[in-house]
Amino acid sequence: MSIEEKVIEIIVEQLDVTREECVPEASFIEDLGADSLDLVELIMAMEENFGIEISDEELQKIRTIQDAVNYIKRKKGLAG
Amino acid sequence: MERRVVITGMGTVNPVGNTVDETWAALCAGKSGIGPVTKFDTAPLATKIAGEVKGFDPLRHVEKKDLRRLDDFIVYALACADMAVQDAGLAIGGHNAERVGTVVGSGIGGLRTIEKEHSILERSGPRRLSPFTIPAVLPNLAAGQISIRYGARGPISCPVTACAAGTSAIGMSFRLIKDGYADAMITGGVEAAVSAFGIAGFNAMRALSTRNDEPEKASRPFDRNRDGFVMGDGGGILVLEELAHARRRGARIYAEICGYGCTADAYHMAAPPPGHEGAARSMEVALKSCGMDPAAVGYINAHGTATSLNDVYETQAIKRVFGEHSRNLAVSSTKSMTGHLLGGAGGLEAIVAVKVLCEGVVPPTINLDEPDEGCDLDYVAHRAREAAVEAALSNTFGFGGVNAVLVFRKYRD
Structure with missing residues (x-):
């Protein structure tokens, strides 16, 4: 499973949204209905799944699904 | 003129039934809701029996996403409130929202969540704690979640008076209506303290029955051979309403609280x-x-x-x-x-x-x-x-x- 697919799977489970809503530019808060606590829980799930740690400062910069995917790829040393 | 207060709606989830009708039928039949604990391992505990809630489908009352963020005492509260408000046929909205209040008591609040998250803290460290831990644990979040669901914007509170909490809540609500601070109240008490921590704590006080081999006979009030109480989960919520308010909307009145x-x-x-x-x-x-x-x-x-x-x-x-x-x-x-x-x-x-x-x-x-x-x-x-x-x-x-x-x-x- 690609990182994109895994990220979307986590989002669908955590935020109870459909796969169709999970377009790359979708914002967690504005488009997917998350509040600040949902976001913390979502990031925790990603940390666990990808074996990474995301600091609170970095968390501030992750607004969309694409942000999350890019961040995880960078952290895993897979892309720019 | 003196304001009178009546009961127009009721809902319950408890060890003998998940509706008022089921509960009443079981109580009148003398049916016990006590059995061996099924939800966790009781091997190290002196007491291995309790009144668990059985056959209850939480998804009828809360969404899947919310379920893992709410402690069971809040889920039970939402279920009881749903039944009570529906039973009362009470519409809550712009016209009356500020005159409808919520007072729901709990003795302990989210004990099972405390237990679970504390284990995570010990095992995996503070960064693994759910951000929903505190709002799942606070006793007043039963009232809080009900008020959010129904948009009830009147008085809100949560008496935490141990085994009297539900009664304190209903008494407080009765007074709030009588004294003119509200026209209707969603009120009662809920608990979900059947956990290893809860049983161990009451066991330490030697307060619980240990008649583990005869669960249905364990709770024996007034009997010579009683040996303590048996813990149970669940609760009950009522809609109290000012009499004229209830009559104006043609509500069915169960009884008066006076x-x-x-x-x-x-x-x-x-x-x-x-x-x-x-x-x-x-x-x-x-x-x-x-x-x-x-x-x-x-x-x-x-x-x-x-x-x-x-x-x-x-x-x-x-x-x-x-x-x-x-x-x-x-x-x-x-x-x-x-x-x-x-x-x-x-x-x-x-x-x-x-x-x-x-x-x-x-x-x-x-x-x-x-x-x-x-x-x-x-x-x-x-x-x-x-x-x-x-x-x-x-x-x-x-x-x-x-x-x-x-x-x-x-x-x-």
Whole structure:
């Protein structure tokens, strides 16, 4: 499973949204209905799944699904 | 003109039923809801039995996403509130939102969440704690989540008065309506403390029955062979409403709530004093608050925990208040069947008292094979009985020396 697919799977489970809503530019808060606590829980799930740690400062910069995917790829040393 | 307060809706989830009808049928049939604990490993515990909620589908009341973020006591509260508000047919919106309030008590709050998240803290460190831990644990989040769901923007609170919490909540709500601060209240008590931590804690006080091989016979209020209380989960929530408000919208009225008494023992953190004068005074205050002649009371839903001290002292207190009339009273402890729902007890047992007035049937105290010395009232042993009851009391007493009593009567114009 690609990182994109895994990220979307986590989002669908955590935020109870459909796969169709999970377009790359979708914002967690504005488009997917998350509040600040949902976001913390979502990031925790990603940390666990990808074996990474995301600091609170970095968390501030992750607004969309694409942000999350890019961040995880960078952290895993897979892309720019 | 004096404002009167009536009950127009009721909902419950508890060890004998997941609706008011199911519960009432089970109680009148003398059915026990106590069994071996199934939700966690009881091997190290002295007590291995409790009244668990059974066959309850939380997804009928909360969304999947929210389920893992809410403690069970909040899920039970939302379920009870859904049933009660629907039963009342009460629409809450722009026209009345600020006049509808929410007071729901809980003795302990999210104990199972504390237990689970504390294990995560120990095992995996603070960064793994769910951000929903605190809002799942706080006792007032039952009221908070209900108010959010229904947009009820009037008074909100959560008495945390141990085993009296549900009664304290209903008493407070009654006063808020009577004194003009609200026209309707969603109110009662809930608990979900059946956990290793909860059982171990009460076991440490030697407060629980250890009759593990006969769960259905373990809760034995007033019986010579009682050996402590049995914990139960769930609770009950009612819709209280100002009479004119209820009549204007043509609501069905179950009964009137007319009195509330609350006193402190100022004696000991957990034990009642001999004679339990604080309990007697709370009954007296409740009756006096509505000018009710004690002889008008036909039924008392007793606190009746099946602890060694409570049952004898509660009996003494009832005799002090009712004198000769205490011999005519039907006094039953439905905890013999449901177990003790702690903060949820007052909510559930208020519903039982109201049903007694509506149905003309008194549910029994089961397992009362041989009344203990000093337990010499009519506890309606074993079998339900028909009885036209005009007024009923619900007694609940809590750790910290809290005594809370409600008075209900048949509704008449």
